[in-house]
Amino acid sequence: MTKPGIFEITHRDPGTSARRGRLSTAHGVVDTPVFMPVGTQATVKGLTPDEVAGEGFRVVLGNTYHLSERPGSDVIEKCGGLHRFMGWPHAILTDSGGFQVFSLSGLRRITDLGVEFQSHVDGGSRFLGPIEAMDIQRKLGSDIAMAFDECPPYPCTREYACQAVERTLAWAVKCANQPRADGQLLFGIVQGGIYEDLRRRCGRELVDLGFDGYAVGGVSVGEPEEALIRGLECGIAELPEDRPRYLMGVGLLPQMVEAVARGVDMFDCVMPTRYARNGTAFTSEGRYPVKAAIYGRDERPLEEGCTCYTCLRFSRAYIRHLLNVNEMLGARLLTLHNLHRYAVSMDEIREAIENGTFGEYRKEFTGRYCDIRLEHETAMNQTEGTSG
Amino acid sequence: MTKPGIFEITHRDPGTSARRGRLSTAHGVVDTPVFMPVGTQATVKGLTPDEVAGEGFRVVLGNTYHLSERPGSDVIEKCGGLHRFMGWPHAILTDSGGFQVFSLSGLRRITDLGVEFQSHVDGGSRFLGPIEAMDIQRKLGSDIAMAFDECPPYPCTREYACQAVERTLAWAVKCANQPRADGQLLFGIVQGGIYEDLRRRCGRELVDLGFDGYAVGGVSVGEPEEALIRGLECGIAELPEDRPRYLMGVGLLPQMVEAVARGVDMFDCVMPTRYARNGTAFTSEGRYPVKAAIYGRDERPLEEGCTCYTCLRFSRAYIRHLLNVNEMLGARLLTLHNLHRYAVSMDEIREAIENGTFGEYRKEFTGRYCDIRLEHETAMNQTEGTSG
Numbered sequence: 001m002t003k004p005g006i007f008e009i010t011h012r013d014p015g016t017s018a019r020r021g022r023l024s025t026a027h028g029v030v031d032t033p034v035f036m037p038v039g040t041q042a043t044v045k046g047l048t049p050d051e052v053a054g055e056g057f058r059v060v061l062g063n064t065y066h067l068s069e070r071p072g073s074d075v076i077e078k079c080g081g082l083h084r085f086m087g088w089p090h091a092i093l094t095d096s097g098g099f100q101v102f103s104l105s106g107l108r109r110i111t112d113l114g115v116e117f118q119s120h121v122d123g124g125s126r127f128l129g130p131i132e133a134m135d136i137q138r139k140l141g142s143d144i145a146m147a148f149d150e151c152p153p154y155p156c157t158r159e160y161a162c163q164a165v166e167r168t169l170a171w172a173v174k175c176a177n178q179p180r181a182d183g184q185l186l187f188g189i190v191q192g193g194i195y196e197d198l199r200r201r202c203g204r205e206l207v208d209l210g211f212d213g214y215a216v217g218g219v220s221v222g223e224p225e226e227a228l229i230r231g232l233e234c235g236i237a238e239l240p241e242d243r244p245r246y247l248m249g250v251g252l253l254p255q256m257v258e259a260v261a262r263g264v265d266m267f268d269c270v271m272p273t274r275y276a277r278n279g280t281a282f283t284s285e286g287r288y289p290v291k292a293a294i295y296g297r298d299e300r301p302l303e304e305g306c307t308c309y310t311c312l313r314f315s316r317a318y319i320r321h322l323l324n325v326n327e328m329l330g331a332r333l334l335t336l337h338n339l340h341r342y343a344v345s346m347d348e349i350r351e352a353i354e355n356g357t358f359g360e361y362r363k364e365f366t367g368r369y370c371d372i373r374l375e376h377e378t379a380m381n382q383t384e385g386t387s388g
Numbered sequence: 389m390t391k392p393g394i395f396e397i398t399h400r401d402p403g404t405s406a407r408r409g410r411l412s413t414a415h416g417v418v419d420t421p422v423f424m425p426v427g428t429q430a431t432v433k434g435l436t437p438d439e440v441a442g443e444g445f446r447v448v449l450g451n452t453y454h455l456s457e458r459p460g461s462d463v464i465e466k467c468g469g470l471h472r473f474m475g476w477p478h479a480i481l482t483d484s485g486g487f488q489v490f491s492l493s494g495l496r497r498i499t500d501l502g503v504e505f506q507s508h509v510d511g512g513s514r515f516l517g518p519i520e521a522m523d524i525q526r527k528l529g530s531d532i533a534m535a536f537d538e539c540p541p542y543p544c545t546r547e548y549a550c551q552a553v554e555r556t557l558a559w560a561v562k563c564a565n566q567p568r569a570d571g572q573l574l575f576g577i578v579q580g581g582i583y584e585d586l587r588r589r590c591g592r593e594l595v596d597l598g599f600d601g602y603a604v605g606g607v608s609v610g611e612p613e614e615a616l617i618r619g620l621e622c623g624i625a626e627l628p629e630d631r632p633r634y635l636m637g638v639g640l641l642p643q644m645v646e647a648v649a650r651g652v653d654m655f656d657c658v659m660p661t662r663y664a665r666n667g668t669a670f671t672s673e674g675r676y677p678v679k680a681a682i683y684g685r686d687e688r689p690l691e692e693g694c695t696c697y698t699c700l701r702f703s704r705a706y707i708r709h710l711l712n713v714n715e716m717l718g719a720r721l722l723t724l725h726n727l728h729r730y731a732v733s734m735d736e737i738r739e740a741i742e743n744g745t746f747g748e749y750r751k752e753f754t755g756r757y758c759d760i761r762l763e764h765e766t767a768m769n770q771t772e773g774t775s776g
Contacts, residue, residue, distance in 0.1 A: 071709040321459040
């Protein structure tokens with residue numbers, strides 16, 4: 001087995017910064033660019049590990065904060081670590097909990113040691129800082145741990161962003177000095193909001209500390225698309241070529257294509273799974289609401305030509321029915337389809353980089369992909385009937 | 389293919405009325421005694437057809453009333469019938485909707501033509517009678533249709549029960565005269581509440597009409613266990629030996645063993661699936677609440693020695709966690725286990741009848757099975773902790 005942390009770049013796109021790589025972890029090699037399905041609470045919602053791996057995924061996300069609340073990191077450690085607990089033999093990246101503490105929790109008090117906040121589960125007081133976050137991630141035994149960071153909201157003042165960068169850097173030092181699980185990698189997170197010089201400075205200082213990989217955080221927190229791209233560009237500007245780059249919380253397929261063109265290797269996002277539960281299907285051309293009345297008698301699969309488990313067996317009419325009557329099989333089948341769509345798109349991206357055709361792929365993709373397909377616009381505006 | 393409706397009894401238990409048979413339907417042969425998982429809304433909740441068939445089931449239930457509400461029988465007919473709509477290639481029995489109309493709906497007015505009632509979906513006025521119920525079942529294309537009946541509550545007066553029998557018989561005549569789907573069988577339903585002579589009379593008159601099979605209805609509607617057994621005994625007393633007998637809405641494994649001993653061939657019940665969603669695991673010895681705190685770090689499978697998908701891969705601790713955080717994978721994995729347990733129990737019952745050892749099996753089963761296992765009683769009484 002290759003040593004965890006080895007990151008081999010096998011192909012570079014001649015026209016953009018896109019690269020095709022292989023990241024070794026303690027639980028196997030991850031081909032990049034990669035999309036990581038989100039399994040916040042030790043499960044990709046609705047699916048078994050077999051099904052997730054069956055779609056070709058070799059790394060999923062877990063969440064430090066959620067898992068420390070329930071079932072608790074001690075329970076997972078006692079049960080042999082997160083891989084064994086959830087029955088997932090491949091790689092796991094754990095988010096540090098920073099983003100959740102700042103976005104989910106109620107009243108909070110930030111000090112240099114960390115954050116005191118209210119649990120979203122029972123309202124009780126909790127404390128999470130770099131030492132605690134690393135301790136939990138060690139117990140979970142993830143393959144890639146994330147440094148505990150302060151993720152400022154959008155918009156925020158320069159002063160706030162600056163202070164968040166200071167804390168993120170100070171916490172990154174502490175995280176780097178904490179014990180880790182065997183072969184566990186540690187990624188630093190670049191913050192800095194929309195402020196280019198702050199992003200660059202944060203990147204430079206993290207690189208000086210030397211991490212196994214680098215993430216760009218706080219770029220998918222409600223800002224407009226161009227600010228997202230700008231934040232990304234500044235965020236990766238100072239990062240080394242030879243280390244994996246992870247754009248946190250992104251995203252939408254067209255955003256990922258643009259980010260790959262700028263040199264990003266890793267992505268995660270709740271979108272394909274969360275939107276599935278809300279009844280939105282992703283296709284190679286965009287997305288559409290399966291619950292819309294026009295699909296009530298539509299015997300076609302969710303996406304024509306798709307070879308996923310769902311599309312080979314079930315019609316839009318059936319899945320619409322399941323969603324309309326809140327049958328969990330509906331969310332499950334749609335989640336499977338959406339993840340398949342993401343997996344196929346990442347396959348296409350990797351193959352295009354290998355073949356030196358990523359530029360064409362990007363252009364072709366941008367031409368065909370429409371966030372909401374025009375042909376489905378009627379559907380979007382239709383009111384749901386009770387039946388039919 | 390054998391003609392739908394052929395019911396071959398291959399073995400009889402020497403000491404009881406238990407029999408081992410094979411019922412031919414338009415979608416394959418069903419081995420009896422059989423348990424039919426409930427798929428009210430065109431899905432066994434949480435599972436794919438592959439998974440249900442993978443546990444050995446060859447017949448599931450659909451519900452005429454629910455499916456006529458959503459997505460509507462016209463939609464299902466347009467999509468090629470219920471088998472194709474839900475992707476289930478094996479047999480389907482459709483409940484007539486009588487039980488649901490009487491138990492689920494609000495204000496209702498009963499006439500000789502049927503029942504005017506309020507939809508549980510939108511509160512709108514609906515009408516369901518023998519003609520409507522048969523028409524819907526014809527469109528659904530189920531293999532076994534049930535005659536539309538009046539199911540009185542428990543307790544009810546003799547007068548009420550008598551009137552319900554009259555209506556059930558009059559409606560049975562109408563149902564028998566309605567057109568059906570190709571190869572669709574029709575079962576009559578014996579009502580009569582706890583009144584032995586009414587049950588017997590209802591049975592006799594249905595037999596005179598001549599159905600493909602006979603069901604005993606209204607015996608699992610809240611009455612005490614001995615009344616259930618007594619209702620069953622009177623209900624089947626007048627039924628012919630050579631036709632399948634179906635005990636509706638039962639049940640619990642020990643109740644099914646006792647019913648088989650009295651000559652019942654078919655069962656359905658929401659228990660293994662509904663209880664799974666509430667966190668109850670069934671084992672060969674009883675049932676227990678997986679959410680109980682004592683299982684928080686329990687690395688054993690739900691049932692030791694069990695070979696189901698769930699037990700081969702996941703621990704009680706993991707499933708408890710999923711249930712506690714409302715992850716749908718928890719309900720799904722537990723449903724799979726519970727149905728496996730039911731499938732294995734029915735296999736054992738059929739094998740015991742084949743081997744002439746059903747009497748011993750019944751005794752052994754009654755000895756080992758305890759509705760709530762003593763060793764789990766502590767668990768039942770424990771208060772849930774937030775974690776751990």
